[in-house]
Amino acid sequence: xxxxxxxxxxxxxxxxxxxxxxxxxxxxxxxxxxxxxxxxxxxxxxxxxxxxxxxxxxxxxxxxxxxxxxxxxxxxxxxxxxxxxxxxxxxxxxxxxxxxxxxxxxxxxxxxxxxxxxxxxxxxxxxxxxxxxxxxxxxxxxxxxxxxxxxxxxxxxxxxxxxxxxxxxxxxxxxxxxxxxxxxxxxxxxxxxxxxxxxxxxxxxxxxxxxxxxxxxxxxxxxxxxxxxxxxxxxxxxxxxxxxxxxxxxxxxxxxxxxxxxxxxxxxxxxxxxxxxxxxxxxxxxxxxxxxxxxxxxxxxxxxxxxxxxxxxxxxxxxxxxxxxxxxxxxxxxxxxxxxxxxxxxxxxxxxxxxxxxxxxxxxxxx
Ligand code: M6R
Numbered sequence: 001x002x003x004x005x006x007x008x009x010x011x012x013x014x015x016x017x018x019x020x021x022x023x024x025x026x027x028x029x030x031x032x033x034x035x036x037x038x039x040x041x042x043x044x045x046x047x048x049x050x051x052x053x054x055x056x057x058x059x060x061x062x063x064x065x066x067x068x069x070x071x072x073x074x075x076x077x078x079x080x081x082x083x084x085x086x087x088x089x090x091x092x093x094x095x096x097x098x099x100x101x102x103x104x105x106x107x108x109x110x111x112x113x114x115x116x117x118x119x120x121x122x123x124x125x126x127x128x129x130x131x132x133x134x135x136x137x138x139x140x141x142x143x144x145x146x147x148x149x150x151x152x153x154x155x156x157x158x159x160x161x162x163x164x165x166x167x168x169x170x171x172x173x174x175x176x177x178x179x180x181x182x183x184x185x186x187x188x189x190x191x192x193x194x195x196x197x198x199x200x201x202x203x204x205x206x207x208x209x210x211x212x213x214x215x216x217x218x219x220x221x222x223x224x225x226x227x228x229x230x231x232x233x234x235x236x237x238x239x240x241x242x243x244x245x246x247x248x249x250x251x252x253x254x255x256x257x258x259x260x261x262x263x264x265x266x267x268x269x270x271x272x273x274x275x276x277x278x279x280x281x282x283x284x285x286x287x288x289x290x291x292x293x294x295x296x297x298x299x300x301x302x303x304x305x306x307x308x309x310x311x312x313x314x315x316x317x318x319x320x321x322x323x324x325x326x327x328x329x330x331x332x333x334x335x336x337x338x339x340x341x342x343x344x345x346x347x348x349x350x351x352x353x354x355x356x357x358x359x360x361x362x363x364x365x366x367x
Contacts, residue, residue: 006348007155007344007348007354007355008154008155008355009155009157009159009247009340009344009354009355010344010354012153012154012155012159012160013159013160013206013337013340013341013344014206015150015151015160016159016160016163016199016202016337017198017199017200017202017203017206018151018199019148019149019150019151019160019163019164019167020163020164020167020198020199020202020333021199022149022150022151023148023149023150023164023167023168023171024167024170024171024195024196027171028192028195028196032189032192032193032196033185033188033189033192034174034178034185034188034189034192035171035174035175035178035188035192036175037146037171037172037175039145039146039147040128040144040145040146040175041144042128042144044179046126047175047176047179047180048179048180049098050078050098050099050100050176051078051079051096051098051099052078052079052080052081052096052098052099052100053072053078053079053080053081053099053100053101053102054080054081054082054083054088054093054095054099054100054101054102054120054125055068055069055080055081055082055083055101055102055103055104056082056083056084056085056088056101056102056103056104056113056116056117056120057082057084057085057103057104057105057110057113058084058085058086058105058110058112058113058364059158059242060106060158060161060162060239060242060243061104061105061106061110061113061158061161061162061165062082062083062084062085062104063162063235063236063238063239063242064104064130064162064165064166064169064239065082065102065104065165066082066232066234066235066238067166067169067232067235067236067332068080068082068102068104068165068166068169068173069081069082070231070232070235070329071169071170071173071329072169072172072173072176074329075173075174075176075177075182075183075329076173076176076177076180076182077182078176081093083116084112085103085110085112085113085115085116086112086367088116088119089112089115089116089119093119095119095120095123095124095125096123096124096125097124097125099120099125100125100126100127100128101116101117101120101125101126101127101128102127102128102129102130102172103116103117103120103127103128103129103130103131103138103142104129104130104131104165105129105130105131105132105136105138106131106132106133106148106150106153106158106161106162106165107131107132107133107136107362107363108129108131108132108133108136108137108138108139109133109136109137109138109363109365110138110363110364110365111364111365111366111367112364112367113138114137114138114141115367117129117138117141117142118141121141121143126143126144127141127142127143127144128142128143128144128145128146128172129141129142129144129145129146130146130148130165130168130169130172131145131146131147131148132147132148132149132150132153132161132164134147146168146171146172148161148164148165148167148168149164150163150164153362154355154362155354155355156246156247156355156356156357156360156361156362157243157246157247157340157343157344157354157355157357159243159340162239162336163202163333163336163337166332166333167195167198167333170191170195170329170330170333174188174191174192190327191327191329191330194326194327194330195330197324197326198326198330198333198334201323201324201326201334202333202334202337204324205323205324205334205337205338206337206341208321208338209341209345211321212321212338212341212342212345213341213345215302215319215321215342215345216341216342216343216344216345216346216348216349217345217346217349218273219250219273219342219346220248220250220346220349220350222250222271222272222273223250223251224250224251224252224253224267224272225244225250225251225252225272225273225274225275226252226253226254226255226264226267226268226272226273226274226275226294226299227240227241227252227253227254227255227274227275227276227277227339228254228255228256228257228260228274228275228276228277228287228290228291228294229254229256229257229276229277229278229279229287230256230257230258230280230283230286230287231280231283231328232279232280232328232329232331232332233257233277233278233279233280233283233287233331233332233335234254234255234256234257234277235332236277236331236332236335236336236339237254237255237275237277238254239336239339240252240254240275240277240336240339240340240342240343241253241254242254243339243340243343244339244342244343244346246343246357246360247343247344247346247347247352247354247357248343248346248347248350248352249350249352249357249358250346250350257276257286257287257290257291258286258290260290260293260294261293265293265294265297268294268297268298268299269297269298270297270298271298271299271300272298272299272300273299273300273301273302274291274294274299274300274301274302275301275302275304275339275342276290276291276294276301276302276303276304276317277304277335278291278303278304278305278309278313279304279305279306279323279328279331279335280328280331281306281309281328282328284309284313288313288316291303291316291317292316295316295317295318300318300319301316301317301318301319302317302318302319302320302321303316303317303319303320303321304320304321304322304323304335304338304339305320305321305322305323306322306323306324306325306326306331307322307323307324307325308325310322321338323335323337323338
């Protein structure tokens with residue numbers, strides 16, 4: 001049932017191109033110009049009435065929600081807040097009838113996320129669920145449902161569910177933008193065209209697994225490491241750090257690159273690995289200067305950059321992994337893949353139980 005792979009996690013990482021196609025293709029019109037989400041049952045009138053969005057989720061789904069915030073804010077220019085569900089439900093969030101609450105959950109059974117959904121509904125908001133399980137508790141109780149067609153995810157460490165959640169946010173953001181008229185039709189078409197290239201682009205990253213295995217093996221000798229980035233790169237850094245902690249038990253922290261000098265830089269010492277995401281062209285010079293800060297303290301830096309800028313970035317880092325070129329908003333759908341593989345191979349090198357890490361369960365149905 002692992003289809004020739006040693007672990008479910010590796011199989012699921014390799015299923016991402018298919019998960020992308022399955023999640024996106026039926027929702028893109030044949031002419032490739034717009035996104036249609038009739039299944040949501042959300043009227044244009046309701047969409048036009050949304051004044052703010054709250055995204056609520058746990059763990060990896062929360063990290064997808066961090067990217068979702070940037071996607072919706074930049075495509076639609078509506079304010080979005082992203083919270084972890086266990087915080088949201090107890091912080092008396094300001095929920096009004098013109099708030100759309102989006103809960104994100106692979107399993108659709110996470111207790112805190114389900115409680116947040118109920119809290120939102122009690123306050124008069126409508127809830128959209130992005131979930132991978134048709135008929136799950138969250139799918140049943142939400143007012144609107146957008147299914148991620150990632151297929152069954154067995155490994156505790158979520159991979160294809162996360163990337164499918166990103167696709168769901170791209171689709172929903174484009175759907176909102178198209179309905180409200182927040183973006184030029186030509187831009188929407190450009191995003192869709194780039195989205196359609198993602199499956200093949202992921203395949204080309206998977207073909208370079210051997211390099212990432214080597215990186216992971218050298219990382220596995222360390223006790224601590226850092227992930228840094230700005231904008232959506234910071235969101236992906238957080239996901240990369242969680243994945244590594246979860247299955248390799250190596251301590252890591254994700255930091256907004258510009259925040260390092262406000263304290264964390266004190267922890268950078270000779271030889272410490274730093275994984276720097278540098279995919280956002282408008283922030284690229286800034287991140288490069290943060291890379292210089294850690295390099296000056298002896299860090300060993302792996303840069304993850306877009307094809308096209310990789311030669312420039314290579315000058316500032318010790319090692320470089322290039323991801324195929326895409327739009328800045330879509331880069332998380334590619335840049336997370338090398339991080340998933342690094343975590344996988346680090347766990348493998350340390351001989352941990354990759355699919356069933358200690359102390360964790362696939363579905364967290366208790367608070
Ligand atoms: O099923 P959910 O998406 O609601 O699960 C949320 C988290 O428990 C989950 O993403 C967890 O963080 C993963 N094990 C991370 O890989």
